[in-house]
Amino acid sequence: MEYAGPTHELQPMETSTGVDNRKLLMWLFLASDCLFFGALISTYLLYRDRSVVGPFPKDLYDIPFTSVSSFILLMSSVSMVLALAAIQRGDLRRMRVWLVCTAMLGILFLSGQAYEFTEFYNKGLSLHQNLFGSTFFVLTGFHGAHVTVGVILLLSIWVRSMQGKVTQNDTLSVELMGLYWHFVDIVWIIIFTFVYLLTGK
Amino acid sequence: MAAIAGHAGIGEAHEPYSGIWSWISTVDHKKIGIMYGVAAFCFFLLGGVEALLVRIQLASPNESFLSPDQYNAIFTMHGTTMIFLVVMPLGVAFMNLLLPLMIGARDVAFPRLNAFSFWVFLLGGIFLNISFFTGGNIFNGHLGAPDTGWYGYAPLTESAFSRGDGVDYWMLGIQILGIASLAGGFNFIVTILNMRAPGMSLFRMPVFVWMSLVTSFLLIFAMPVLSVALFQLTFDRLFNANFFNVSAGGQPLLWQHMFWIFGHPEVYILILPAMGIVSEVLPTFSRKPLFGYPFVVFSGIAIGFMSWGVWAHHMFTTGLGAAANSAFGISTILISVPTGVKIFNWLATMWGGKLQMKTPLYFAIGFIAMFTIGGLTGVTHSAVPSDYQQNDTYYIVAHFHQVLFGGALFGIFAGIYYWFPKFTGKMLNDTLGKWNFWVMLIGFNLTFQPMMVLGIMGMPRRIQTYPDGMGWDFWNALATIGAFIIATSVLIFIWNVIHSLRNGEVAGADPWDARTLEWSIPSPPPEHNFDVIPVVHSLDDWWHKKYVEDARGNPVRVPAGAAVATGNGHEGGHEHHAIHMPNPSFFPLVAAIGFPIVAFGLIYSYAIIPIGVIVFVTGAFGWALEPASGD
């Protein structure tokens, strides 16, 4: 897609990383995004026991429910791996199935998050209520936004594939999609651990 | 729409758009670099006028030229402009212009992302400055611009204390500029790591390329932290969140930590490109290689790493406790070592040389002379208890201007005089250039050395006025005079550029007898840069194509013609492959326009936000779906 210089063919090992430009770009983006989530998670942890008024985490968290939705997101990573494996084999039909499956699991996770947000809001937690509300909604909200972008990208690859515009030559696109999706998944595992399971006082 | 440049097609018109449209749709790194430079220079004039207004207000005690509100808005915009809209993009301009040429590539890795980066920067900068007009009638002196300082310490920036739209423009504007910086950072890293010509191993890269690589890594890791801080402020101001709301238990120091975790790497983002420029200029005009290339490169890398461990030296007086102050004091002391190494290596580069006393060298030497003061005053801050006195005084103002003006800007001027012929084909006038240098140097010292005295005499920063009898009058008057002398030097520069573009001496491909690859191709370079991608055999490859060293290390010129035959591919190239260049595209601009629309929506009416999102998505999809190049 993007213009790649002719250096690749000549001496790939000495003057380039050997990683495709777009893949390197994705890795760099994810590295940068680590700092983004790092700052959000740090803020959450710094403010964890500092809310002046309730509701507090222990009043709201429904660990079994969130465990289930976390499991759903983990499963979507599995289907993402299967989608990539399919296109690498040249099996575009299976790839489409697994892509849609991944997107659906992502949407299921987002629905769970929407339900959770509504529940918490009805129990008195809002952005404005206390520090817990501000840090919780902004952190998990930005994660949800990442999942949403991922779902949109998954579906657009699926649509393009239905139009017959994705071929085995586009394996890289699916691979990049996978990198992003797994990253978002790993970030959720960290959030689930630090935000939900280690609730502090 | 294949844009194919034949191997002999120097200056051949093959673009589908002409005139201004060729600039708007360009994805050529050289055009984008020039646009970055020109836009940043316009912002430089704006920031300079703001500086003059500040200096007029402070010229004498009890002055009432500006009201406190006006003063606060103008010093805030001066700082924000100079950092985000001038020094940073000027560095990026040089990276755009030079990186592909120096590593022997035809463009950056992602040309359209590069165009996107520029447009986002330009629109973000304009967005930020539109804030001036939002405070009522600007002709009656009502400035709507942000007035909480470029560092925007919470809780002063919270809605409770800053009611107008100014801070909204500030936080959203910088957020937009951050997107531009991130896109640029990713692009340059991929370009440097993946696009080097055959034989251009990492340790044959020019120092400027190395410094750009370090800068780009700093950008992609520092920007997200600022971005989170700005998002938190945005949620506080627009959606009543509590991140910095003291009554809900919010901690104002959280903002400071996040801001300076970004902010200190940022200082090196500003200075490292200039260090790279100076490391290119000095060897060329000393006619000697850089002294201790590995040392200079490794000290640059060391600075990059260490810059992450010194942020709290901006916060010594906030009561972090003795342990934290000691740790950050020590790390601040340590970071001055690699900086000092560079200064001595530069001096050693000139030592024993045959200095060609041309304007670029003047500015490069000015850089060393002035940056040394900046570095040494920095050491006085690392003595933490001493910093308790100097923090937030004019001593600090003097210190960082010595680093960012005496350092970064002098380096950038050296770069402008050095590479102007490469990209315009005309030499800048050397006599005017030297006038530019001397007037600027005198003005600079007259402005900022008195500030050092003022700080020691207890004048705090950011005060709109000061009473009689503090002993500050004389030094402030001197600084104001100096500021106007600097302004004069900038006018000389502008005149030089206009004059030289019209009547300047025509520059050949290699007017300075220089060392790096960009001088091996015509001035200005053809759109595809290299007719034949060069094969690199050593550091300073172009120099070694022109000179060989005898046994005693004395250079001997390769017989005339030989260098041209091997190096200037457009004359001797045997490869007749068609060169595929990326197509011009309007989609990066379309996508970029989405951001300020969303930002206006956040400030004025949420109904506008979807329009911005649609514009962005249209641009992004058009971008993704159009063919990138002809094949």
Next chain:
Amino acid sequence: MSRRAIYLRRALVATLLLSTLLIFSSCSSVIGGAQNTLAPAGTVADRQRNLFLLVVWPATAIFILVEGLILLIVFRFRHRRGDDTLPRQVHGNPGLEVAWTVAPAILLAIIAVPTLTGIVVLGRAASADAVKVQVTGSQWIWQFSYPDYKDASGQPISGDTITDPNGESVPVMYIPVNKEIALAFDSTDVIHSFWVPKLAGKTDVIPNHPNHMWIKATELSDNFGFSGQCAEFCGQGHAQMRFRVMVVSQEKFDEWVKSKEGPAATATPATSATAAASPTAAATPGAAATTSAVAPATTTSATTTSATTTSATETSATQAPATEAATTPTP
């Protein structure tokens, strides 16, 4: 270029560098003023000044070395007309480079020692007998209150307002000379920073983040007090957020406290000295007479050891007997 032009240019260079040097060196000699950090009047500021100078002198030496080298190089190694040869291509010298990495590192390590001890000493808690002052910053005014001294209504006494030399009315904090003061800081709105350059460097005054600092004035102030001002930008009135610190003798301070406490004050004063004497008696000449027997003895011993009493007798001779009694330490 003609010879004359060359001389002219060299003269310009020399003048420029000389003037830079002059401005640089003038830092320590020409400057003065009410907020001069190099003319401290307190223990903390004195220590900070000494550390600053300790760094400045080696920094000046390095400055002269680097700028001198630049001048030397520019004159000695400039390209001469008609010289077509190229210089020897020196690529580096690892030994030399290691040397100029290690040398500054050693120099900096030396500076680190007083830095660290300074951080610890200045960061310690104030001594137990320090006078406590609660400093509150608000947009754009300072308030000083003394939690150990209560007025008639049981509230802590607070600082006064005086007219400063510029005719502006500013808050003033009274403190006794040669005695540690424990300052506690709080803000009611945004971040401010407490700074009296002649007494001590800054401490930021941050809401939701209580800070502390101890100071000790070693010189009496004049009738306007030492000048201080807010050093953290805090909005529209930042430049006007000025205040004064009146450093007075212990006797005058006790008198001031008494006047603030009011005649009916019955709360137990914190200082042992005033606790020993009845508050009402100490203020009357009779009380002075009753304690005059011990006064001469204290005076003689005090004049040799303490600057407090000397300056107190100079400034207010008539009050001396009474104040002498008040400052008599009770071991």
